[in-house]
Amino acid sequence: AQSVTQLDSQVPVFEEAPVELRCNYSSSVSVYLFWYVQYPNQGLQLLLKYLSGSTLVESINGFEAEFNKSQTSFHLRKPSVHISDTAEYFCAVSSFGNEKLTFGTGTRLTIIP
Amino acid sequence: DAGITQSPRHKVTETGTPVTLRCHQTENHRYMYWYRQDPGHGLRLIHYSYGVKDTDKGEVSDGYSVSRSKTEDFLLTLESATSSQTSVYFCAISERRSSNTEAFFGQGTRLTVV
Numbered sequence: 001a002q003s004v005t006q007l008d009s010q011v012p013v014f015e016e017a018p019v020e021l022r023c024n025y026s027s028s029v030s031v032y033l034f035w036y037v038q039y040p041n042q043g044l045q046l047l048l049k050y051l052s053g054s055t056l057v058e059s060i061n062g063f064e065a066e067f068n069k070s071q072t073s074f075h076l077r078k079p080s081v082h083i084s085d086t087a088e089y090f091c092a093v094s095s096f097g098n099e100k101l102t103f104g105t106g107t108r109l110t111i112i113p
Numbered sequence: 114d115a116g117i118t119q120s121p122r123h124k125v126t127e128t129g130t131p132v133t134l135r136c137h138q139t140e141n142h143r144y145m146y147w148y149r150q151d152p153g154h155g156l157r158l159i160h161y162s163y164g165v166k167d168t169d170k171g172e173v174s175d176g177y178s179v180s181r182s183k184t185e186d187f188l189l190t191l192e193s194a195t196s197s198q199t200s201v202y203f204c205a206i207s208e209r210r211s212s213n214t215e216a217f218f219g220q221g222t223r224l225t226v227v
Contacts, residue, residue, distance in 0.1 A: 009153075036218075043117075043203055043218035044156070090155060100171065101216060103148075105155040 002027040004093050006104035013081050014112045021076040021107045023065075023091035033074040034092040034101070035065055044090060050074065061085075086111050116140050119204050119219040126226055132191040134222050136204030138184075145187040146205040146216065147171075147179060149198075156203065162187055194226045 005024045013019045025031060032051050036044040048059040055067040065076045074091060091104040116139030126132050136145060144163055148156040148171075158171030160179040168179050176198060178190045191198055204219040 004155075006155075043220050044205075045218070046215045049215070100158055100161070101146075103155040103157070105153055 002031070002093050002095050002102050004091050004102055004104035006091055006107050008107050009105065010108045010110065012110045012112055015083060016080045018079050019077065019081050019085075019109065021089050021091075021109065023074045023076065023104060025072055025074065025091070025093045027093060027095050030096040032094045032096075033065075033067060034094075035059075035063070035074070035076050036090045036092060036103075038088045038090065038106075040087070047076075047089070081109070081111050083111050083113065085109060117204060117206055117217060117219040119202075119222050121222060122220065123223045124225070126194050126224070128195060128226055129193050132194050132224065134189045134202055134204075134224070136187045136189070136219060138187075138206050140206060140208075140217070141184060142206040142208045142217075143184075144207045144209070145181065146207075147177075147187070147189045148203045148205065149173065149200040150203060150221070151200050159189065159202075191224075194224075196226050198224065199226045200224060 003026050034049045035047040037047045038044045048057045050057050050067045058064045063078045065074050067074055088106045088108045090106045092101045094101050118137045120135045146161040147159040150156050157173045159177050160171055162168045162181040180188045202222045205216045207214050207216045
């Protein structure tokens with residue numbers, strides 16, 4: 001079985017400050033990890049993913065996440081947030097041979113002007 | 114944006130009535146999924162399909178059925194709606210197994226059962 005834990009349901013951050021959204025997973029086999037973003041009243045969009053290779057993955061809008069196997073984590077970071085980053089962020093995991101994505105409960109990122 | 118259309122976008126229905134939600138894709142992707150999104154639970158998989166007439170259950174399939182008679186359409190049916198099925202429903206598609214490829218999501222259907 002696989003699972004994802006996002007401990008922070010809400011994270012308020014001042015504009016231009018750094019942010020880290022935490023994600024921990026559990027799985028008995030090799031994993032693939034994803035971060036999806038949901039802007040208000042929209043569906044989810046893929047932000048970035050880790051499949052293999054370099055443990056640090058980046059998105060086009062300045063987010064990055066690092067796969068840490070020993071800590072079973074895939075935290076999402078951004079050095080300087082903008083108002084437009086206001087959204088809900090979901091971490092998701094799937095496992096080798098398993099076609100199902102398991103999502104975390106989400107973290108709502110609120111940017112304070 | 115991936116060509117995924119969910120209909121209806123909003124629906125209010127009474128307890129005990131049947132409801133069908135439709136997901137239509139123009140991407141010719143093999144895999145299609147239905148999720149429900151509820152506060153504190155994130156997204157949970159209801160059913161998924163890996164081809165025409167090939168479907169399987171997800172983690173919260175009780176009270177739901179699905180059908181896929183064409184590659185482009187995936188229907189979710191609530192045979193007898195209950196208040197616990199009030200939720201936002203998302204359809205997703207992927208070209209290959211979602212284990213190692215991107216899933217594309219529709220805009221969602223907000224269902225209220227009164």
